[in-house]
Amino acid sequence: MLSRRRLLVTSVLAAGAGAVPTALAAEKKQPGGAEEARDWGAVRRQFDLDPRYIHAGLFFLSSHPRPVREAIERYRRQLEANPLHTVEHLAFSDPVNNITTRVCNAIATYIGGSGDDIALTQNTTTGLGVIYQGLPLKPGDEVLTTAHDHFVHHEAIRLATERAGATWRKVPLFDTYDSISADQLVERLQQAIGSQTRVLGVTWVHSSSGLKLPLRRISQALAVVNRERAPERRVLLVVDGVHGLGVEEPDIVAMGVDAFSAGTHKWMFGPRGTGFVWARPEVWSVMRPLMPSTSSAELFYAWAGGRPPQGPARANWFSPGGFQAFEHHWAIPEAFEFHQAIGPQRITERIHALNTRMREGLANMSHVTLYTPRAAELASGMVCFDVRGMTQQQVVQRLFERHGILGTTTPYALSFARVSFGIQNTPEEVEKTLAAIREMV
Ligand SMILES: Cc1ncc(COP(=O)(O)O)c(C=O)c1O
Numbered sequence: 001m002l003s004r005r006r007l008l009v010t011s012v013l014a015a016g017a018g019a020v021p022t023a024l025a026a027e028k029k030q031p032g033g034a035e036e037a038r039d040w041g042a043v044r045r046q047f048d049l050d051p052r053y054i055h056a057g058l059f060f061l062s063s064h065p066r067p068v069r070e071a072i073e074r075y076r077r078q079l080e081a082n083p084l085h086t087v088e089h090l091a092f093s094d095p096v097n098n099i100t101t102r103v104c105n106a107i108a109t110y111i112g113g114s115g116d117d118i119a120l121t122q123n124t125t126t127g128l129g130v131i132y133q134g135l136p137l138k139p140g141d142e143v144l145t146t147a148h149d150h151f152v153h154h155e156a157i158r159l160a161t162e163r164a165g166a167t168w169r170k171v172p173l174f175d176t177y178d179s180i181s182a183d184q185l186v187e188r189l190q191q192a193i194g195s196q197t198r199v200l201g202v203t204w205v206h207s208s209s210g211l212k213l214p215l216r217r218i219s220q221a222l223a224v225v226n227r228e229r230a231p232e233r234r235v236l237l238v239v240d241g242v243h244g245l246g247v248e249e250p251d252i253v254a255m256g257v258d259a260f261s262a263g264t265h266k267w268m269f270g271p272r273g274t275g276f277v278w279a280r281p282e283v284w285s286v287m288r289p290l291m292p293s294t295s296s297a298e299l300f301y302a303w304a305g306g307r308p309p310q311g312p313a314r315a316n317w318f319s320p321g322g323f324q325a326f327e328h329h330w331a332i333p334e335a336f337e338f339h340q341a342i343g344p345q346r347i348t349e350r351i352h353a354l355n356t357r358m359r360e361g362l363a364n365m366s367h368v369t370l371y372t373p374r375a376a377e378l379a380s381g382m383v384c385f386d387v388r389g390m391t392q393q394q395v396v397q398r399l400f401e402r403h404g405i406l407g408t409t410t411p412y413a414l415s416f417a418r419v420s421f422g423i424q425n426t427p428e429e430v431e432k433t434l435a436a437i438r439e440m441v
Helices: 004-014 040-044 066-081 083-090 099-111 124-134 151-164 182-192 215-227 281-286 297-304 326-330 332-342 344-363 392-403 427-438
Strands: 118-121 142-146 167-171 197-203 236-240 259-263 275-279 368-370 382-387 417-420
Touching: 066 083, 066 326, 066 332, 083 326, 099 118, 099 275, 099 326, 099 332, 118 124, 124 151, 124 236, 124 259, 124 275, 142 151, 142 182, 151 167, 151 197, 167 182, 182 197, 182 215, 197 215, 215 236, 275 281, 326 332, 332 344, 344 368, 344 382, 344 427, 382 392, 392 417, 392 427
Parallel strands: 142 167, 142 197, 197 236, 236 259
Antiparallel strands: 118 275, 259 275, 368 382, 382 417
C-alpha cells in the first residue's frame, strides 16, 4: 500500500537522512547457524527443543532454529523501538527492494520459478482458501479431490464450491493400505476426471497415512487429459504441499502443478504463522482475490485513482492484507537459507533414512499394523500404525508416559498412531521408539 504519506516517509528514508534510526539500517544478517551445522548434532543444537523428550512429531508446528529465532528477535526489537519507521521502511519502501519482495524471492530461490508468482499467507489453510475461493468456478463445474486429504483442504473446497454453485467429489485412491501402488493411484485419479471437472485437489504427503503422492506423474497424467481440452476447460492441479515442503525435492515449480499451498511453519522451520501460495501466472490471471491485499501498488493506485485495477491479476493481489505479525513474516528467508545451507538433498536423504528404518522396524512386529507404504517412492517423513489391542490414543499416551516420546494421533475419521522423524532426530531415537513399541506386544 503506497499512501502519499508513506511515499513521503519513504523518500525521507531513502534520502539517507540522519533522521533514519540506526536500528532501521540493521537489516544485517547474522551468520546463519546452518553454516556451523556440519553434522546432525550441530543441526539439533540450533533448536531449543526440550532435551528430556524424543520429539517424534515436529512437523506439527515448527520449533524455530537459531537463525530464525535471531531474525525474529532482531525485527521484533526494531518494531518495539519504532513501529512506524520500521514498517514504513522495511515493508512499504519501493516495491522492488522492500522486504516482501525479498521474502518472495527467498521462497522462489528454493522452490524454483519467480518470486512474482508467490502470495504470502499465514498458513496452509489460508492459502487453500485463497486458491479455491479465487478460482473462477461456476455452476456446473466440479472440483475433484481424494478421500484422504486434511479437513481444511476439504473445507476450502466445500466453501468455495457452495459459493460458486459448483459441485465437488472425493475419490479413494486405494482400497486397502497394503495394496497402494503409484500406478493404481494415478490411474484412479485419471479415470475419476469427468467432463465437468475443472480442478483436481490433492495432498503431496498425506498426514492421514504418511502416503506420498507421485506429483510429477499426476501432473503428467493431467497434461494428457488437458491436451484434448480447450484452455477454459483445462483441469487445474491444486496441491496442499505442507508435508512435502522441506522434506522432498525442493524444485516444486518443476513438478508441473498449477497452484501450491504450504505453511512454512512445519518442516521448513519457518516462523510460526507464515505460509505461501505459488501458482502459475496464467492461473493467477484468471483468479479473483478473496480479500484486500496491501502488497500491490497497482491495487492501491487503482483505488486512489477511482479506476479498476489494470492488467491481469497477479500473485501480490492475493496476499491477505493489513498489518501482520511482521517480525515473523520478515524472518521467512532465514528458514529457507537454513535449509539451503544444510543442503536439501542431504535433508531428504536423512529424513528418508530415519523414517524408512522406522517403517521397516514396525513392519517386522507381528502386533503392529503399518499403514504407511514401505516403498520409499510412496513415503516421506511420517509413519502411521496401530498396535493390536490398543487404541491409537493409548499408544501415544504410553509412548509419552513411559518413554518421553512425543508422537501424535492422526486427526481423521479413521485415526492411527503416528510418529515422524526430522533432521533434529537421531537413529538412536528411532531405535528407542521401535523398542518402546516392541514392548507393547
Ligand atoms: C495435510 C495438511 N494440510 C493442512 C494442514 C494445516 O496446516 P496449517 O496449520 O499450515 O494451515 C495440516 C495440518 O497439519 C495438514 O496435515
